[in-house]
Amino acid sequence: MREIKAEQITKTVRDLCIEANCHLPADIKDRIALCSTEEPFPIAQNILDKIIENFNIADNDIVPVCQDTGLALVFLEIGQDVHISGDLAEAVNEGVRQGYTEGYLRKSCVKDPLDRVNTGDNTPAMIYTDLVPGEKVKITVAPKGFGSENMSQIKMLKPSDGLEGVKDFIIKVVEEAGPNPCPPIVVGVGLGGTFDKAAYLAKKALMRSVDERHANPFYADLEEELLEKINGLGIGPQGFGGKTTALAVNIETMATHIAGLPCAVNINCHVTRHKTVVL
Amino acid sequence: MEKRIEMPLTEEKVKELRCGDSVLLSGVIYTGRDAAHKRLVELLEKGEKLPIDVKDSVIYYVGPAPAKPGQVIGSAGPTTSYRMDAYAPALLDEGLKGMIGKGKRSAEVVESMKKNGAVYFGAIGGAGALLAKCIKKVEIVAYEDLGTEAIRRIEVCDLPLSVIIDSEGNNLYEQGRKEYLKTLGEI
Numbered sequence: 068m069r070e071i072k073a074e075q076i077t078k079t080v081r082d083l084c085i086e087a088n089c090h091l092p093a094d095i096k097d098r099i100a101l102c103s104t105e106e107p108f109p110i111a112q113n114i115l116d117k118i119i120e121n122f123n124i125a126d127n128d129i130v131p132v133c134q135d136t137g138l139a140l141v142f143l144e145i146g147q148d149v150h151i152s153g154d155l156a157e158a159v160n161e162g163v164r165q166g167y168t169e170g171y172l173r174k175s176c177v178k179d180p181l182d183r184v185n186t187g188d189n190t191p192a193m194i195y196t197d198l199v200p201g202e203k204v205k206i207t208v209a210p211k212g213f214g215s216e217n218m219s220q221i222k223m224l225k226p227s228d229g230l231e232g233v234k235d236f237i238i239k240v241v242e243e244a245g246p247n248p249c250p251p252i253v254v255g256v257g258l259g260g261t262f263d264k265a266a267y268l269a270k271k272a273l274m275r276s277v278d279e280r281h282a283n284p285f286y287a288d289l290e291e292e293l294l295e296k297i298n299g300l301g302i303g304p305q306g307f308g309g310k311t312t313a314l315a316v317n318i319e320t321m322a323t324h325i326a327g328l329p330c331a332v333n334i335n336c337h338v339t340r341h342k343t344v345v346l
Numbered sequence: 347m348e349k350r351i352e353m354p355l356t357e358e359k360v361k362e363l364r365c366g367d368s369v370l371l372s373g374v375i376y377t378g379r380d381a382a383h384k385r386l387v388e389l390l391e392k393g394e395k396l397p398i399d400v401k402d403s404v405i406y407y408v409g410p411a412p413a414k415p416g417q418v419i420g421s422a423g424p425t426t427s428y429r430m431d432a433y434a435p436a437l438l439d440e441g442l443k444g445m446i447g448k449g450k451r452s453a454e455v456v457e458s459m460k461k462n463g464a465v466y467f468g469a470i471g472g473a474g475a476l477l478a479k480c481i482k483k484v485e486i487v488a489y490e491d492l493g494t495e496a497i498r499r500i501e502v503c504d505l506p507l508s509v510i511i512d513s514e515g516n517n518l519y520e521q522g523r524k525e526y527l528k529t530l531g532e533i
Contacts, residue, residue, distance in 0.1 A: 107529070108526045108529065110522065111526070114470060117470050117473055117476060117506075118470065118472065118473060120473075120476055121470070121472070121473040121474070121475050121476040122475075124475040124476055124479070125421075125475040128475065130411070130414065130417070130420065130421055130475050130478070131411050131420065131421040131474060131475065132421070132472070132474065132475060133421060133423055133471075133472045133473075133474045133475075134408065134409060134410050134411045134420065134421040134422050134423050134474040134478075134494075135409075135423075135425070135474075136411060171411060171412045171413065171414045171420055172411060172412075173409065173410070173411040173412065173420070173421075173494050174493060174494065175409070175494070183381070185492070185493050185494075185495075187493070214425065214426045214448075214449075214471065217426065245449075245450060245519060246448065246449050246450060246468075246519050247426050247428065247448070247449035247450060248426075249448065249471035249472045299530075300523075301523040301524075301526045301527040301530075302523060303522065303523065303526060305448065305468065305470060305471060305508075306449070306519045306522070306523070307468075307508065307518055307519070307522040308521075308522030308523045308524070308525055308526035308527075309522075309526050310526070336471065336472050337472050338472045
């Protein structure tokens with residue numbers, strides 16, 4: 068059994084918080100640059116170029132791409148043959164505390180949803196743990212802004228709603244969101260499972276590269292088809308009109324009940340941030 | 347063609363702005379978002395004086411990131427405006443002439459803007475590092491306990507904005523989308 072100290076988790080999470088907030092993933096940057104060259108509407112192209120200028124400033128000055136440095140989502144894939152010495156949740160929270168304080172990141176977490184007093188250090192992290200075979204620990208930090216989170220929806224569709232019902236719901240969510248979630252967006256879709264698992268899948272879908280399609284060709288085609296439909300809505304960057312409404316549609320699926328067709332749509336803005344380290 | 351606008355934002359200046367205009371805004375404005383708006387409107391409801399003079403002023407819906415050493419302010423892009431819709435009309439009645447944010451506004455806010463002669467600007471959402479460079483001075487003037495949500499008096503120079511809704515209620519989100527779709531021959 069491999070031993071990993073809690074302090075190592077803390078240090079890793081700290082560094083990932085800062086890196087994820089200041090440096091966008093290469094696939095997102097490349098996709099925005101590509102969309103800019105393919106955008107036929109001048110206002111839209113101008114916005115995309117400003118967005119590129121913005122992430123270049125963030126890279127060079129090591130400052131957050133967006134002031135909403137999000138709730139700290141921390142995904143842990145923990146090998147079954149690993150023993151972590153110390154309190155894992157506290158180790159993650161300490162990493163978030165250090166990262167957000169030492170990295171000059173915004174503290175956007177309130178302790179109680181109704182009382183709304185800021186916790187002052189962006190903890191607690193939203194921790195998602197998965198047990199997997201092996202003796203490694205994979206840590207992904209994904210700061211999630213709420214302009215886009217607030218535009219997400221879930222619907223318990225009927226099996227008879229079928230493929231058309233799924234497509235209609237996803238398009239409806241994007242259309243209703245309009246300019247609010249800072250388009251161009253990444254659309255994460257979770258299909259199947261239960262009410263909560265569908266939402267989790269939609270979130271996981273946002274962690275996937277925009278260049279990687281679903282392994283099943285049927286869903287890969289559906290991702291492409293939905294992206295084309297969404298980019299035909301005309302919402303455009305910032306909602307000022309244009310082709311580039313979404314950068315990608317990523318779908319994740321799992322088994323579900325004979326009576327159900329849960330469909331969750333989790334929206335991310337163009338600042339789709341995530342960074343991973345394997346210990 | 348960009349229009350240069352200097353604060354204060356008088357009614358005459360507002361009337362010249364049309365939905366879709368690109369604007370470079372300079373001068374003193376205030377920051378404020380959810381929690382600060384709640385407090386401001388509670389004061390108005392009690393008939394008390396506001397901690398800032400909103401007449402002919404502009405509120406930027408932003409909760410900035412902390413400044414790194416050597417920075418005036420951390421990243422400072424707009425937050426989504428509809429969460430301030432419940433509070434905006436009361437401030438517009440007090441003489442507030444402009445709001446900076448991103449995203450849709452309610453029918454009540456648009457009506458109040460038309461009645462009071464005010465304008466709604468959009469800044470590029472998610473471009474906080476770029477926009478922070480236009481902020482030259484910062485001072486917390488109210489509600490320091492709110493942290494990022496405190497009201498700040500900020501001096502901006504050539505802050506790049508778009509007029510999303512003008513004082514006649516014309517809306518760039520509707521017009522821009524329509525114009526793009528027209529280029530595809532779909533309308």
